[in-house]
Amino acid sequence: MKRLISILLTLAMIFTAGCSGSEDKFNTEGFDASKFYDSVSSMTSDQLAVLDDTYITNYYGIDIADLDSYVFAQSEDPNSAETIILFKCGDEAKRGEYIKAVQNAVSQKADELKNYNQPEQAKLVEDCKMGQVNDLVYVIISSSADDIYEALEKELLARR
Amino acid sequence: MNKRANRVYWLLLIMILIMGVCILADEKRGQEEISSDTEITTSAPTEDRQTESTEMTSEGSTEQISEGSTEQVSEGDTESTTAADINVLTSYYKNTVFTGDSIMTGFATYISGRKTAPAWLKQCTYLAKTSWGIADALKGTNGPMYGGKAQGITASLAEIKPERIFINLGINEMNGLGSPGYSIEKLNGKYGELIADIKGAVPNAKLYILSVTPCTAAKQTSMFNNATIKKFNQSVADKAQEWGVTYLDFAAEFGEALAPEYANDGIHHTEKAFTEVWIPYFEKLAVENR
Numbered sequence: 307m308k309r310l311i312s313i314l315l316t317l318a319m320i321f322t323a324g325c326s327g328s329e330d331k332f333n334t335e336g337f338d339a340s341k342f343y344d345s346v347s348s349m350t351s352d353q354l355a356v357l358d359d360t361y362i363t364n365y366y367g368i369d370i371a372d373l374d375s376y377v378f379a380q381s382e383d384p385n386s387a388e389t390i391i392l393f394k395c396g397d398e399a400k401r402g403e404y405i406k407a408v409q410n411a412v413s414q415k416a417d418e419l420k421n422y423n424q425p426e427q428a429k430l431v432e433d434c435k436m437g438q439v440n441d442l443v444y445v446i447i448s449s450s451a452d453d454i455y456e457a458l459e460k461e462l463l464a465r466r
Numbered sequence: 467m468n469k470r471a472n473r474v475y476w477l478l479l480i481m482i483l484i485m486g487v488c489i490l491a492d493e494k495r496g497q498e499e500i501s502s503d504t505e506i507t508t509s510a511p512t513e514d515r516q517t518e519s520t521e522m523t524s525e526g527s528t529e530q531i532s533e534g535s536t537e538q539v540s541e542g543d544t545e546s547t548t549a550a551d552i553n554v555l556t557s558y559y560k561n562t563v564f565t566g567d568s569i570m571t572g573f574a575t576y577i578s579g580r581k582t583a584p585a586w587l588k589q590c591t592y593l594a595k596t597s598w599g600i601a602d603a604l605k606g607t608n609g610p611m612y613g614g615k616a617q618g619i620t621a622s623l624a625e626i627k628p629e630r631i632f633i634n635l636g637i638n639e640m641n642g643l644g645s646p647g648y649s650i651e652k653l654n655g656k657y658g659e660l661i662a663d664i665k666g667a668v669p670n671a672k673l674y675i676l677s678v679t680p681c682t683a684a685k686q687t688s689m690f691n692n693a694t695i696k697k698f699n700q701s702v703a704d705k706a707q708e709w710g711v712t713y714l715d716f717a718a719e720f721g722e723a724l725a726p727e728y729a730n731d732g733i734h735h736t737e738k739a740f741t742e743v744w745i746p747y748f749e750k751l752a753v754e755n756r
Contacts (some may be wrong), residue, residue, distance in 0.1 A: 355579020364591045367614030382575050384568035384596045384734055407614025414595070414616045419610075421597035422568070 334442040339392040343377040346457050349450040352388045352447040354379035366407045368393070372400045374441070387419055387427040390454070391445040401441065408445055412436065415447070442463075469568075535561055547584075551753055555586035558752035562590045563626060565610065565619060566634035569679065569734055570594035574738045586752075593622055599638040600653060604660045620667035627668060634676040634716070636698060637733065641690045641699065650694075654701045661709045673710070675702055677717040682724045685732030713722060714751070719743050 347354065357378040359370045370376070376393035389410060395401040412431060419428040435446040435455040439462060446454050507641035547555070564570055571609040574592030577583045595602075603609060603619050612622035623631065636657070657675075664673065677699040680692040699717055720728065720743065726747045728739035735744070 355575050357575070357578045358588060360588055360679070361578035361592070364613070365611050367612075379579075380575060382572065382579060382737070383730060384571040384575070387732060397731055404614070410614055410616055414608075414611055418568075418596040418598075 310364060318445060322381070331347050331466060332439045332459075333465040334394060334440045335465065337375060337394060337442060337462065337465065339375040339377040339394065339442075341391060342458065342461055343379060343392060346454045347379070349454055349457075350381075350388050350390070350448050351450070352381040352383055352386050354390060355382050366404070366411060368404050368407060369400075372397055372404075385422070385424055385427065387415055387424075387430045387447050388449075389415070389447040390457075391443070393443050394441050400428060401443065403407070405438065405443055408436075408443065412445060412447070438452065544610050547749065551749075552586065554756045555584070555749060555752050556589070558756065559586045559590055559748070560631070561626075561628050562630040562632070563593055563623065563628040564590055564632045565593040566632075566676075567594065567638055569637060571596050572635050572734050573744055575738055576737060584749075587745065587748065591628065593619060595640060598635070600635045600656050600660055601639065603635060603664065604656055606663070611685075619713055620663050623664060623671070624667045628671050630672045630674065631664065631668070632674045632676055632714075633664075634678070636678040636702075637695075639650035640678065640694050640698065643694050644688070650698050653698065654705060657702060658705060658709055661711055665710065673714070674712045675706065676699045677702065677713070677715050679720050679735070680722065680724045681718045682726055682729050682732040684726070686723075694753050717748065718722070719747055 329425045343356070353441065357365075357380065362368050362370060362376075362378050366378070372395055374394040374396060376392075377390065379390045381388040389412075393404070395404060416428050416431040419425075419431060430447050430449060430451070433451065434448075435444065439446060442462075444455075444458060446458075448454060563753075564574065570592065571594040574594050577587045577592070593610040593612055593614075598610065604619040606620060607618050609619040609622060610616070613625065636653070638655055643650055643653065661673065661675075664671070678695050680695055681690070683692075686692060695717070699715070703713045703715070720739075724732070724735075728736055728743065730736050
């Protein structure tokens with residue numbers, strides 16, 4: 307019995323040691339959104355336009371001064387849903403506000419494309435990769451969303 | 467003693483197992499943060515789509531176009547823009563809104579996304595929405611995104627308080643014209659209502675209606691064609707004076723039908739159309755009416 311307990315304890319200790327630091331699995335420190343975007347931009351079906359600051363502020367209501375690193379890119383073809391948004395915002399309250407704005411934009415894009423009889427594009431919006439890791443917010447709407455997301459995950463894992 | 471030792475072992479084991487479970491759960495949460503597609507929900511609002519110039523001065527200068535007039539920018543190549551012209555253009559388009567449907571969305575994305583696009587157009591605000599139409603705009607809700615919100619066009623304009631507003635709407639409603647209960651007159655009436663709403667929201671803004679641009683010859687059908695677009699444009703031109711807006715026959719720049727090289731799908735415009743037609747048109751408009 308003692309032996310069994312000792313084995314279990316040892317295994318538990320090894321497991322515990324292996325899991326330590328799991329909260330640092332993804333690291334966004336020093337992440338450069340533009341650089342990352344450049345590395346994945348060839349993966350999109352359409353040529354995406356990287357939007358300028360005026361447009362970002364007007365459309366999303368995002369004050370660029372609040373962001374540490376960002377890229378907002380969308381297809382020049384209005385029939386296409388393809389969009390890549392990556393931004394880092396250290397201010398939690400602002401980040402929450404901006405996530406809401408991005409949610410609204412994604413909702414509207416889905417709405418627009420459904421109305422425009424573009425079900426495949428609307429599906430891309432529904433299946434988009436969207437979320438946040440620490441201070442980084444990402445939205446990936448693309449037929450290659452899985453691959454782009456995988457690249458993002460690798461990038462964030464490599465930074466830990 | 468043996469019993470006591472066993473108890474200690476069991477207690478330690480339970481504690482470590484609890485710790486392990488906690489760490490596992492924590493790690494799973496961390497992974498979900500990046501892998502979950504529902505982290506930020508996409509609650510798409512569902513809205514049923516309906517099928518369907520007084521003397522104008524610009525920074526001290528008097529314009530030649532009068533409100534309520536029908537105006538066409540003269541033909542000819544745009545001369546190279548001088549520094550003086552840039553000042554005129556920047557001033558003319560300062561605090562200007564371009565609003566419209568997917569054709570305008572394409573232009574807005576092009577202007578924003580190209581470093582070579584003129585700064586005097588980059589400074590403008592674009593309120594554009596794919597699949598949008600006159601009837602949608604009149605609803606007063608769920609208009610183009612502005613400031614992170616999808617609100618009605620009049621609400622956005624009231625926030626912006628623009629000096630000039632260029633409106634390009636109607637292409638999405640051309641398909642339904644001629645079907646029972648839906649006519650050019652009815653759509654025209656809605657356009658008049660929309661203009662009145664916009665004027666109510668921003669009474670000091672100068673309004674310009676850009677005529678609906680044609681589609682390519684190949685894109686035409688019995689229900690969607692350039693003859694209908696032309697008729698609708700004429701009906702709007704006829705009402706411009708009554709509505710107190712400036713009608714700009716922008717469609718004339720494209721001829722009877724949209725050239726294939728200017729269209730990516732028969733309706734929406736290409737980069738070539740933006741650089742060869744749109745930008746020179748707005749440049750000429752400002753320079754000629756400085």
